[in-house]
Amino acid sequence: MNDESAASTNGAQWTIIKLIRWATSYLNSHDVDSPRATGEILLAHALHLDRIDLYLRFDQPLEAAELRTFKALIKRRIAREPVAYIVGKKEFWSLDFDVNEDVLIPRPETECLVEAALDHLAEITSRRPRRILDLGTGSGAIAVALASQKPHHIYFASDRFQSAVELARRNAGRHDLCRSIHFLVGDWLSSFKGIGDGFDMIVSNPPYIPSDGINVLQPEIYRYEPIAALDGNEDGLACYRRIIKSAHIHLNPDGVLLLEIGHDQREDVQQIVSRVGRYQDFNCAKDYSGYDRVVWMRKRD
Numbered sequence: 001m002n003d004e005s006a007a008s009t010n011g012a013q014w015t016i017i018k019l020i021r022w023a024t025s026y027l028n029s030h031d032v033d034s035p036r037a038t039g040e041i042l043l044a045h046a047l048h049l050d051r052i053d054l055y056l057r058f059d060q061p062l063e064a065a066e067l068r069t070f071k072a073l074i075k076r077r078i079a080r081e082p083v084a085y086i087v088g089k090k091e092f093w094s095l096d097f098d099v100n101e102d103v104l105i106p107r108p109e110t111e112c113l114v115e116a117a118l119d120h121l122a123e124i125t126s127r128r129p130r131r132i133l134d135l136g137t138g139s140g141a142i143a144v145a146l147a148s149q150k151p152h153h154i155y156f157a158s159d160r161f162q163s164a165v166e167l168a169r170r171n172a173g174r175h176d177l178c179r180s181i182h183f184l185v186g187d188w189l190s191s192f193k194g195i196g197d198g199f200d201m202i203v204s205n206p207p208y209i210p211s212d213g214i215n216v217l218q219p220e221i222y223r224y225e226p227i228a229a230l231d232g233n234e235d236g237l238a239c240y241r242r243i244i245k246s247a248h249i250h251l252n253p254d255g256v257l258l259l260e261i262g263h264d265q266r267e268d269v270q271q272i273v274s275r276v277g278r279y280q281d282f283n284c285a286k287d288y289s290g291y292d293r294v295v296w297m298r299k300r301d
């Protein structure tokens with residue numbers, strides 16, 4: 001496509017349908033996943049439309065400026081930038097989240113952690129609001145999803161990066177949950193010394209990729225997502241050690257700790273839990289692909 005020719009090529013105009021077809025084959029030839037869907041999402045973004053609206057305007061010609069904007073977006077995707085960062089948002093738990101390169105893009109498997117947390121909350125019969133903490137909240141995905149389902153509890157969400165906390169707060173605002181979630185900047189549990197009572201539930205999806213496994217992931221991940229959100233140090237387990245060692249101090253009697261894990265980390269994490277010796281009822285749930293994904297444990301009496 002030659003953008004010097006403005007919105008026409010050989011006298012024929014670039015319409016929405018022609019661009020969708022062109023983008024599909026161009027993205028496909030660059031091995032980009034889901035080329036048609038990607039082309040449509042980027043075109044809709046360039047035109048400030050919802051994707052569905054493209055279908056009602058197939059024959060609409062593009063202005064030269066719109067064409068340039070679209071072409072720039074396609075270039076970014078060819079350079080392997082994730083669609084979520086290009087368009088600045090991602091859906092999680094059927095809610096829209098703003099995302100940028102300061103935070104991990106929320107993953108579908110993390111919905112299993114939200115489900116497991118909700119299952120635990122469903123077992124509670126008393127109406128007393130519970131205190132729930134999301135550690136390493138990033139975009140705020142977990143805290144916001146939980147608060148959207150169970151708004152009468154009291155939520156806390158922390159991250160060691162101010163920029164992540166700001167984005168998470170914005171996402172809470174987007175869903176009218178600012179008053180339900182208290183945001184804090186801090187390194188794991190260190191910022192919670194002396195903040196009110198303990199927690200009834202602590203949830204976290206910590207970084208869990210072994211350091212030397214990061215640059216063998218897809219370029220979308222290692223080139224664009226924040227290393228700090230991925231890197232679990234040498235063996236991938238460093239954050240589990242820190243969280244498991246101190247979470248019980250901050251949990252109320254009967255409080256639960258729920259953690260997302262890598263598909264091959266259940267045994268290692270269970271070993272850390274037994275070594276710390278402060279928990280009981282260790283359990284694990286699988287994700288939709290059948291991999292171990294979420295572990296939980298109760299503070300020992």
Ligand code: GLN
Pocket residue numbers: 103104105106107110135136137138139140141142205206207228229230
């Ligand atoms: N809690 C956020 C999420 O699950 C961020 C997790 C992280 O950065 N490791 O998406």
